[in-house]
Amino acid sequence: MLRIDTISYSVEGRPLFEGASATIPAGHKVGLVGANGTGKTTLFRLIRGELTLDGGEIALPARARIGGVAQEVPSSDTTLLDTVLGNDTERAALMAEAETATDGARIAEVQTRLADIDAWSAEARAASILKGLGFSDAEQRMPCSAFSGGWRMRVALAGVLFAEPDLLLLDEPTNYLDLEGALWLESYLARYPHTVIVISHDRGLLNRAVGGILHLSERKLTYWQGPYDQFARQRAEQRANLTAQAKKQEARRAHLQSFVDRFRAKASKAKQAQARVKMIERMDTITLPEDAAKRVFTFPQPDELSPPIVNIEGGATGYGDRQVLSRLNLRIDQDDRIALLGRNGQGKSTLAKLLSDRLALMDGRKTAAAKLRVGYFAQHQVDELRVEETPLQHLVRERPDTPPAKLRARLAGFGLAAAQAETEVGRLSGGQKARLSLLLATLDAPHMLILDEPTNHLDIESREALMEALNAYDGAVILVSHDMHLLSLVADRLWLVKDGTVRPYDDDLDAYRRMLLTPERAATPAKPAETPAPKPARPSRDAILALRSEVRKCEARVEKLNEMRDKLAAKLANPELYAEDRVGELETWNRKYAEVMDGLDRAEALWMAALEKLETAEAR
Structure with missing residues (x-):
């Protein structure tokens, strides 16, 4: 149980918490929500003990382990799999000790503890987490240095999930995940065996992965039962x-x-x-809760073009000589709202670049309306803003002949008030930078707006405002997003990017979510009533690999203990050991022999049990 008792904390004289209290029961999954700048991340640092409270107390059970993703995994030659395995420090220490220990009693203790923490299936568990976060089997064996910072953030997340701390603190974990990774994380957190507190603006995650909401407002904490929509x-x-x-x-x-x-x-x-x-x-004055700050997006409306605005026949595209997508037969009209679905690496961003003329066709034919204007937003564009310039200066550079008053009005239409208009971009929040990038992408009133993960760093109110603006927008919208709530309320067509091509997806988003979470289940026609009951489903490949790994580890453990038994037996066979003046030494060696035999009995039992599990699984 986490107990927050009347805490107070200020930053440079500005109070963030004043007598705030809350209790999170053990094992509960909780979403921490509140307006930007109210102190959500600061609360995490207070819980971890990185900051000192001005008053009050934060209490956790003795020896409770706290885990979270503080920063990305550093670039190194260590493989992704070994990096994740290294996060379980107890297992790593025990595995190292198992290789060097010579005392029979200690060996038995180490082997028993390794069995208790399920150490022998650790590699398969780590691989499963990495796979869920988008890493293929081959990529898991690659060094961390082969991946960009965003991907190493996923490795860091995989590491803390693998370590399974008693209190898991996650700050916007879906910001560096795609839709598939975000859905996998939702499912994983819902099954996580310990307490979770997650800061998130992802309404889908807050509805499906948590059972309570901890609301930070007016420097107080209030715990609400139920998911976000209920809150x-x-x-x-x-x-x-x-x-x-x-x-x-x-x-x-x-x-x-x-x-x-x-x-x-x-x-x-x-x-x-x-x-x-x-x-x-x-009279006690009744105080109303703070109003959520009004978030706005005001997209300029384009003129109407004759349909279709884009048409591709037999198209193929890629990079250099490498073809990524082919057999493309696509049509886009100005009133389309299209969500691009598909696992990471299948080509969603490649298609977005093709539609925005950032990639050319390698084959086939593409026609577009003569006056077509395309707006394009991707997360990397937020990082490419000029940090030393103000938002107003960005607009002046794009529209040098437009009066500053009109440019300020455009900024206000995207929620950037007068104060932010004159603030250097480097000092703006992530959400404010995203708003500026969205404004720049729509400055020309595009007929087609392509948005690649537009909601990163936007709070819930801003996401709702973006949804309203997109629904009021008269141009075509192409969306790539991990925010299922946004997709469900904006998109009316779904395209699946898979197997090197793009096809319409005729089912709905809920069906797509189920497919991603249960990929091994293929839809089969109903069988007649007289058909015998089907055999139990064959265990997944990951499960069988885990069992094989456990068998190998058990076998190696038995061999090591057998070697120790033989050495001790040889020692005990020495007649000199039975001299009257060596009685104490004989007792010591007899005790060690008994401890090794006891450990060997346990190891053989674990080995036989593992073999039986593997044989049963492979027989299905």
Whole structure:
């Protein structure tokens, strides 16, 4: 259980927490939400002990392990798999000790503990986590130095998930995941065996992976049971009730004040007027919850073009001589809302670049409307903004002939107020940078807007505002996003990028989510009633590999203990050991022999059990 008891904390004189309290029961999955800048990440640092409280207490069970993703895995020659395995420090230490230990009793303890923590299946578990986060079997054997920072962040996430801390703290974990990785993470967190607190603006994750919401507002913490949609509904109801009560209170206060103002100077009513003054003073003012800051996006509307605005026949594209996509037969009209689906590496970003003229066709034919304007937003463009310039300077460079007042109005239409317009980009938040990039992408009122992960760094209110702006927009929208909530409310067509081509996906997003989470289940036609019951499903390849690995480890453990038994038996066969003056030494060696034999019995039992599991699995 995590107990936060009346904590207070300030940054440069600005209070972030004042008497905030909350209790998170052990094993609960909780979403930490609140407006940007209220102190969510700071709370994580306080829980980890990286910052010192001004007052109050944060208490955890003794020896509880806290884990989180602080930064990306450094570039090194260590493979991804070994990097993840190294996060379980206890297992790594025990494995090393198992190779060097000579004391029989200690060997038995080490082997028992390794069995208790399921050490022999660790490699398969680590591989499964890496696969869920988008790494193929071949990539798992590659060094960390072969991957970019964003991908090494995934490795860091895989490492902390593998280590399974008692309290898992995750800060915006889906920001560097694609849709498939985000859906896998949702499913994994829902099954995680310990306590989880996750800062997220991903409404899908907050609805499917957590069972409670910890809301940070007005320097206080409030724990709400249920997923995010339930929290939002209950908080709206609470606000409506408080608003009604506040209106009644204000009417009562006005009525009392009217009596006081009317009769205070009249001697016969002076006592009654004074009594009403005291009643007004004793009133507890009803305070309404803070309003969520209004987020806005104002997309300029394009003129209408004749359909189709883009048409591709027999198209193929790629990089250099390497073809990534082929057999492309695609049509886009100006009123289309298309979501691109597909696993990582299948070519979604390649298709987005082709549609935005950042890649050319290698084969086939592409036609586009003569006056077609295309807007393109990708996460890397946020990182390419000029950090030393202000948002206003960015717009002046793009529109040097436009009066500054009009440019400021354009910035305000994307939620960048006067203060942010004159602030250097390097000092803006991630969400404010994303807004500026979105503004630059739509500056020309494009007929087709291509958005590759537009919601990273946007809070929930901003995501809702983006959804509203896209639905009001008169141009075509091509979306690549891990935000299922945004996709479900904006897209009305789904394209699946798979096996080197692009095809319409005729089912819905829920079906696609189920397919991603249960890939081994192929749809089969219903069988007649008289058909015998099917055999149990064959275990997955990962499960069988894990069992084989466990058998090999058990066998190696038995061999090591047999070697030790033989050495001790040879020692005990020495007649000199039985001399009267060596009785104490004989007892010591006999005790060690008994300990090794006890450890050998356990190891052989584990080996036989592992063999039986493997044989049963392979027989299916």
